Amino acid sequence: MKRHYFLLILLLAACSRPQKLTSTVAVSVTADHRSVQFKGLDRLVIGEISRDTNAAVWQSLVAVYKMPADTDLKSYQPVQPGKYRVQDSVVVFTPDTPFVKGKTYFVRNYRPDAANHLSDYIKGQAHVGSLKYIDLIFKP
Numbered sequence: 001m002k003r004h005y006f007l008l009i010l011l012l013a014a015c016s017r018p019q020k021l022t023s024t025v026a027v028s029v030t031a032d033h034r035s036v037q038f039k040g041l042d043r044l045v046i047g048e049i050s051r052d053t054n055a056a057v058w059q060s061l062v063a064v065y066k067m068p069a070d071t072d073l074k075s076y077q078p079v080q081p082g083k084y085r086v087q088d089s090v091v092v093f094t095p096d097t098p099f100v101k102g103k104t105y106f107v108r109n110y111r112p113d114a115a116n117h118l119s120d121y122i123k124g125q126a127h128v129g130s131l132k133y134i135d136l137i138f139k140p
Contacts, residue, residue, distance in 0.1 A: 025062075025109050027136040033101065035094040036138060038062050038109075043089055050086045058084040060110060064093055067104035067137065074106065074135065099140035107136045 025040040041061070049057050064080040082095035099105065111132045 025134070025136065027107050027138050029099075029138060029140045030092070033140045034098060035092050036064065036099075036105075036107070036140075037087075038091040038093070038107065039089070041089075041091055046086055046089065046091060055081070055084060058091070058093075062091065062093070062110075063108045064095065065106055065108065067106050080105070101140055104137060104139050107138070108133050109136060 025038055027036060027038055029036055045061065049061060059079050062084075064082065065074070065077040066080060068074060068077055080095050081097075082093055085092050085094075111134065
């Protein structure tokens, strides 16, 4: 009988959602239209990543892409190369080649605080190896 209660408690714990950290990331183009800045990223994450000069580390959090004509192909676009820097609590991205005025771009913000939970897999809402992200669109 105790075993059944233990299994029930274990099942309820597995299906309950952990408290998620919520952060609202805002994307804006700088006044000179040469860079894009990200506000609202977790300060602890920024602090850890800013110690690494490798752009791939930044791209694992906020990667910038050109918007394709067929938006179904967004996930197959190459990352826009460039440099990231931190100013106060704002991350600024400057591309290697200037943004094209009027062209649409997007930032894929990977959400480590929105990790898939066991119930997401059970419901078919997540797959092994999938990462949660949001796409933020901007035009320079």
